Amino acid sequence: MTTAIATPLPADWRDFLALTKPRVMTLVVFTGLCGMLAAPAHIHPVLGFTAILCIALGAGAAGALNQWYEADLDAKMRRTAGRPLPAGRMDRQSALHFGVGLACFSLTLMYFAVNLAATVILAASILFYVFVYTIWLKRRTPQNIVIGGAAGAFPPMIGWAAATGDLTTLPILLFLIIFLWTPPHFWALALFVKTDYANAGVPMLPVVSGEATTRTQIGIYTLPMAAAAIAPWPLGLAGAIYGAAAVVLTGIFLAFVAQVTFRRSVPDDSMAPEKRLFKYSILYLFLLFGALVADRWFA
Known part of the structure; x- marks a missing residue:
């Protein structure tokens, strides 16, 4: 008797959207927008929209890379077992490429369309969430949320920096x-x-x-x-x-x-x-x- 090797089912756009953790992204985008609107400077609406788009894409990239790295953990938890990777609707390489691509695109667009300060803070937030929280802290210490919480605290600073160029x-x-x-x-x-x-x-x-x-x-x-x-x-x-x-x-x-x-x-x-x-x-x-x-x- 031979054992069939399970292969991921073809993913559709909803699975790629799920990788970005859209519910989490909503709060990230909102606080980033509030940081921009509270700043004592006016930004052109097109540039403001671009900055918020970059924040959303950066947050989505971080969420996708988090799910790529934690696919094994997600499969063991009832509330996350239905995500695209543990549910077998997508392979890990696709999630990795999607996350890296989103991150690179969001940073490139922020740099050329908005300013360097916002780009640096956006890059710091993505890198912190992926490498410090997801890879380093999550599986090692109960202080993962305390330290890793910094990743989700960057958006209002990004929005402010997008409008003013400083902090x-x-x-x-x-x-x-x-x-x-x-x-x-x-x-x-x-x-x-x-x-x-x-x-x-x-x-x-x-x-x-x-x-x-x-x-x-x-x-x-x-x-x-x-x-x-x-x-x-x-x-x-x-x-x-x-x-x-x-x-x-x-x-x-x-x-x-x-x-x-x-x-x-x-x-x-x-x-x-x-x-x-x-x-x-x-x-x-x-x-x-x-x-x-x-x-x-x-x-």
């Missing part, structure tokens, strides 16, 4: 907000998909250190995030519209975090507070950055 205090604060937001956001997710990460051998904090430690760390990281989120207002970098929104939105965030942080006895099938925190954390970032743009344009 000042505000875009650095925007970077810091997302950097500090990432651990409570992802650890809330990790709490209710802990089994997936354990099965795949990924050393996420709940798997390595337990739920109690993870809950405490969520609370610890949220405090400096809250301070960074409100800081642009008292520092005079944003006005009352942003200040009021930041205080209210962050207060709600802290309330959700408190529900998660101070839980100690949790039934296996009851992760409602963790799911609420995860969902709200996404909405929080959209609303907070949207308030910054509204403050800049309508104050």
Whole structure:
């Protein structure tokens, strides 16, 4: 008897789109756009669109390269097993070529159409996500999200640099907000998909250190995030519209975090507070950055 060797089914455009992690890309593009619109300089609409396109393509490239490298892990986790590579709809070489091609195209276009500063930061974000987070940290340390979170914090800096050609205090604060937001956001997710990460051998904090430690760390990281989120207002970098929104939105965030942080006895099938925190954390970032743009344009 001979054993048939499985070959990937022909991939279509939806599989290549799935490689880019479009849901993650939405937040990346939005924060990049907000960084651009909050900048004290006007960029030509065509160049602005080009810069945002490059951010989207760069994020897509990073997502594709992440899935290329982590195909074995994705196959072991229920929530990622349907992705193109573990599902057998695409071969790894195609994903690699697609990711590298997108990265090169996004950087080339950003350099020739926009400016060098935005190109350098975009390159740093792609390289950081692929080499530091995906290849180096993800499988080695429960601090993968803490350090690797920097990769997702670059977009507002890229958008700002695209408009101005430089960086000042505000875009650095925007970077810091997302950097500090990432651990409570992802650890809330990790709490209710802990089994997936354990099965795949990924050393996420709940798997390595337990739920109690993870809950405490969520609370610890949220405090400096809250301070960074409100800081642009008292520092005079944003006005009352942003200040009021930041205080209210962050207060709600802290309330959700408190529900998660101070839980100690949790039934296996009851992760409602963790799911609420995860969902709200996404909405929080959209609303907070949207308030910054509204403050800049309508104050």
